Amino acid sequence: MYSRIQIAAFALILSLNISAAWAAPAALVEDASPDLSDPGAMDYLEPGRVIELKPGQWLVIGYMASCVQEEIRGGRVVIGTERSTADETKLKRSKVPCQGSAQLSQAQAGKSAAMVFRKSPAKGAASNLPEAALTLTSLSPLLRPEAAGPIRLTRLDAAEAPRDLPAGRAADLQKLGIQLAAGGLYRAEAGQQAVVFRIDPAAKADSLPPLSRLVRF
Structure with missing residues (x-):
């Protein structure tokens, strides 16, 4: 049988898990x-x-x-x-159109960005690229890290200089006048958090609502 201490500890852990989820x-x-x-x-x-x-x-x-x-x-x-x-x-x-329940949590996004890899689709490519955690239909995503701070945006499937975006709560590329490449694979980093995402090859420069362009990490 479980002791009173074990039962109390289990109840505390369960309570903390419920509180975290809530x-x-x-x-x-x-x-x-x-x-x-x-x-x-x-x-x-x-x-x-x-x-x-x-x-x-x-x-x-x-x-x-x-x-x-x-x-x-x-x-x-x-x-x-x-x-x-x-x-x-x-x-x-x-x-509105959005990723909905498919949008990854902070922990899942970090795991996908760091641990999942696949072969590059480019002809004759020998290098591996990270798997995208999500695909966006907008050329100008809204990048929202868990904590405010500077965001670095790096293209992974082509040689481009990384972009250091203004520090703040989020970086709205639409407001910043930045359009990414259709079909491009990108990594957004802020502190210890990171996420890899892809721009849909058919994406256009539409004025979609923030929720439709949101990348959480």
């Missing part, structure tokens, strides 16, 4: 009114968070699992796992 971010603040700093643009939102918006304040939220985008103006907002609870008269909800 605390995982569910949504991204895509945009916010200028007078709203907490949360602000590019902040992650966890399920259960309550946000009080004053009259005139607004938020645009993208839910990463459900690909639901919400525009909320004023009032009380409770963040869920796939959508918010708010006064329906102040909420505009729509579905």
Whole structure:
């Protein structure tokens, strides 16, 4: 039989695991009114968070699992796992194309970037390239690392100089006026975090919403 200490330790571990899962971010603040700093643009939102918006304040939220985008103006907002609870008269909800549940978590992305390799598709290529964790249909991704800081973007399938992007919460290549190569394979790094992604060969310079261009790592 298990001792009381073992049972208590098991219960504590289970509680911590549940808390960690519950605390995982569910949504991204895509945009916010200028007078709203907490949360602000590019902040992650966890399920259960309550946000009080004053009259005139607004938020645009993208839910990463459900690909639901919400525009909320004023009032009380409770963040869920796939959508918010708010006064329906102040909420505009729509579905947008995005990676949804296929978007990797921070740990999975780091593992994919560091450990999975495959043969280069180029003719006669002998070198190995990392496997892409996801493929984007936009030429200008939104790169959002777990922690704010400088981001280095490196092309892996062609000889190009790495790009050091401005430090901050995220790097929106669309706002920076940067377009990547269709079919290109890239690695984004920020501190100890990294992810490898590919641009779809048929990708075009479309103005897609942030959730459709999001690369989490």
